[in-house]
Amino acid sequence: MFVADNAKPIPLDEESHKVKMAVKLRTEYGSVLHMPTLKENLREKGGPNTGDPYGHKQYSGNQGQEVEYMVTGTHPYPSGPGVALTADTKVQRMPSESAAQSLAVALPASQSRLDANRTAAGVGDIYRHAGMSERSQPPGMAVAMVEAGGNKNSALMPKKAPTMPKPQWHPPWKLYRVISGHLGWVRCIAVEPGNQWFVTGSADRTIKIWDLASGKLKLSLTGHISTVRGVIVSARSPYLFSCGEDKQVKCWDLEYNKVIRHYHGHLSAVYGLDLHPTIDVLVTCSRDSTARIWDVRTKASVHTLSGHTNAVATVKCQAAEPQIITGSHDTTIRLWDLVAGKTRVTLTNHKKSVRAVVLHPRHYTFASGSPDNIKQWKFPDGNFIQNLSGHNAIINTLAVNSDGVLVSGADNGTMHLWDWRTGYNFQRVHAAVQPGSLDSESGIFACVFDQSESRLLTAEADKTIKVYKEDDTATEETHPVSWKPEIIKRKRF
Numbered sequence: 280m281f282v283a284d285n286a287k288p289i290p291l292d293e294e295s296h297k298v299k300m301a302v303k304l305r306t307e308y309g310s311v312l313h314m315p316t317l318k319e320n321l322r323e324k325g326g327p328n329t330g331d332p333y334g335h336k337q338y339s340g341n342q343g344q345e346v347e348y349m350v351t352g353t354h355p356y357p358s359g360p361g362v363a364l365t366a367d368t369k370v371q372r373m374p375s376e377s378a379a380q381s382l383a384v385a386l387p388a389s390q391s392r393l394d395a396n397r398t399a400a401g402v403g404d405i406y407r408h409a410g411m412s413e414r415s416q417p418p419g420m421a422v423a424m425v426e427a428g429g430n431k432n433s434a435l436m437p438k439k440a441p442t443m444p445k446p447q448w449h450p451p452w453k454l455y456r457v458i459s460g461h462l463g464w465v466r467c468i469a470v471e472p473g474n475q476w477f478v479t480g481s482a483d484r485t486i487k488i489w490d491l492a493s494g495k496l497k498l499s500l501t502g503h504i505s506t507v508r509g510v511i512v513s514a515r516s517p518y519l520f521s522c523g524e525d526k527q528v529k530c531w532d533l534e535y536n537k538v539i540r541h542y543h544g545h546l547s548a549v550y551g552l553d554l555h556p557t558i559d560v561l562v563t564c565s566r567d568s569t570a571r572i573w574d575v576r577t578k579a580s581v582h583t584l585s586g587h588t589n590a591v592a593t594v595k596c597q598a599a600e601p602q603i604i605t606g607s608h609d610t611t612i613r614l615w616d617l618v619a620g621k622t623r624v625t626l627t628n629h630k631k632s633v634r635a636v637v638l639h640p641r642h643y644t645f646a647s648g649s650p651d652n653i654k655q656w657k658f659p660d661g662n663f664i665q666n667l668s669g670h671n672a673i674i675n676t677l678a679v680n681s682d683g684v685l686v687s688g689a690d691n692g693t694m695h696l697w698d699w700r701t702g703y704n705f706q707r708v709h710a711a712v713q714p715g716s717l718d719s720e721s722g723i724f725a726c727v728f729d730q731s732e733s734r735l736l737t738a739e740a741d742k743t744i745k746v747y748k749e750d751d752t753a754t755e756e757t758h759p760v761s762w763k764p765e766i767i768k769r770k771r772f
Contacts (some may be wrong), residue, residue: 446703448760449684450753452696452735454710456746458494460487465738466506466724472514474730479738480507486521486531491729494746500531502538509552509563518575520561522549528563530575542573544580553596560617562603564591570605572617582620586613592634595645600659604645606633612647614661624661628654637677637685639699646699648674648687655702667702670695676725680732688737692721705760708747716741 304312463482470477476497478488486500486507505525512519518539519531528549530540547566554561559575570584570591589609596603601614601623612626612633626647635648643658646667653667653674672689679685683699696706712721722740729736735747750758 443703444701446698446701446705446760447683448755449682449696449698449705450749450751451706451758452708452747453750454708454745455748456494457713458489458744458746459713459742460489460496461485461742461744463506463742464722464724464740465742465744466508467510468725468727468736468738468744469510469512470727470729470736471512472730477727477729477736478510478512478519479744480510480521480523481742482506484523486510486519489744491734498536500536502529503527505548508548508550511552511554513554513575514556515554515559516575520552520554522552522563524548526565528552528561528573540575540578542571542578542580544571544583545569547590550590551593553594555596555598555602555617557598560596562594562596564594564605566590568607568609570594570603570615572603572620582617584613584615584620584622586622586625587611589632592632593636595636595638597638599643604636604638606636606647608632608634610649612636612656612661614659623659626656626661628663632673634673634675635677635687637679639679640681642699646677646679646685648677650674653677653685653687653697655699665702667697667704669704675723678726678728678735680728682732686726686728686735688723688726690722692723692739694723694726694737703760710739710745712739712741713743 461479461481461483463484465479465481467480468477470491475491476488477491478486480486480503484501484503484505484507486503487496488498488500489495490497500519500521503521503523503525504527505523507521507523509522510519517533519533520528521531522528526545526547526549528542528545529538530542531537532539542561542563545563545565545567549563549565552561552563554575560581561573561575562570563573564570568585568587568589568591570587571580572582572584573579574581584603584605587605587607587609589607591605591607593606594603595605600616602617603615605613605615607613610627610629610631610633612629613622614624614626615621616623629647629649630651631649633647633649636645637648638645644655644664645658646653646655648670650671650673653670655664655667656662657664667685667687670687670689670693672691672693674687674689676688677685678688679699685697685699687695687697689695692709692712694708694710695704696708697704709721712718720740723737724740725738727736728734733748737745737747739745
């Protein structure tokens with residue numbers, strides 16, 4: 280601190296600076312170094328000295344004289360913005376900053392110029408391709424060019440905030456039947472492919488089969504020794520599959536109403552199951568943080584899909600890739616490669632447990648439900664589409680039909696109906712609990728549309744199954760969409 284030259288700049292070393300500039304040229308302008316260059320001596324008063332005093336061997340400049348470079352050959356440029364690219368104008372030297380400004384102000388705002396502006400290169404492009412920084416332009420130049428041209432440059436205009444498109448009108452759904460018979464919470468529900476009957480599983484350890492048209496009980500199946508958490512009916516064979524908190528996965532033959540196969544392997548409660556639509560494969564998910572793929576006929580475990588770090592709450596299958604989708608209490612959704620038995624994509628956008636996933640029957644999209652949000656995604660890579668916010672509860676189940684009606688059922692007994700495309704919440708339902716039940720026993724564990732998609736069935740905590748249908752008397756005049764084209768405030772994560 281006592282030396283005389285403290286804090287003074289170190290003298291520039293010529294050799295090291297040359298090396299530095301040569302490296303910079305090669306890294307930043309390597310893509311245009313092969314192009315021929317044109318050197319011109321300018322005799323303008325006060326013209327900018329754009330030559331580099333420490334040139335590359337191909338760019339050897341002279342100090343003391345004003346040198347300007349122009350890239351020619353494969354990329355001819357006009358002399359300024361709004362000047363059409365013709366044989367007369369393309370071999371022009373790069374305009375100086377003062378010339379460009381005067382040119383921008385002098386040109387009239389004619390229609391031909393406005394058209395030319397859409398294709399002609401701007402001064403910024405000319406500078407960029409000539410290897411100069413665009414920052415060397417005066418700050419007012421871009422604005423001057425826009426004002427002189429008389430048109431608004433999209434880059435300088437503030438972007439218009441996205442607004443929600445008008446949602447499709449859907450008739451409201453109304454409760455028209457309550458079916459009772461179970462002695463415990465009704466945890467799962469499935470409709471058979473022929474649309475004649477449906478099946479429910481309950482905390483009373485029984486599986487019941489009901490007539491869809493009349494709501495009458497047809498059959499009760501016993502065999503599970505704990506809560507039945509999942510049921511599904513095969514479209515390819517006369518089999519019913521069930522799983523429960525007793526770690527068991529059972530295959531029932533509906534011709535004999537007996538269990539014909541057990542699938543052993545899960546180490547804890549089995550929370551859900553689904554059948555592959557085109558091959559004889561069953562997929563189950565469990566509290567042991569895995570999903571398992573089973574061969575229906577041989578009962579062999581084909582793959583164990585491990586990767587989740589907490590209970591896997593839901594699993595869905597489809598014929599297209601990715602063929603398996605799981606949602607977990609570790610807040611992630613995983614898209615799986617069925618053949619390899621490995622994760623293709625992990626979606627980490629949710630902040631809380633993902634208890635429900637539903638695939639759209641027509642679009643190549645799906646939705647996931649969590650207490651923080653319902654999110655829509657695009658297959659095959661799980662690209663985020665939008666959030667459906669407003670159902671502030673623990674979402675246990677999601678269902679969607681071909682008309683684009685998405686239903687979310689929650690642990691507090693509320694059910695929200697959404698327009699799939701726009702994410703507009705067009706109806707909210709909170710059905711009364713069965714007489715004799717506590718108000719706190721209000722919860723929806725599962726919901727499903729029947730095969731005709733005209734009925735909606737919900738499995739509830741008051742031990743009932745509730746059936747909803749569209750209100751036939753409703754019209755767009757009697758039940759208008761209370762929608763405003765408000766600005767969308769979408770949380771991406």
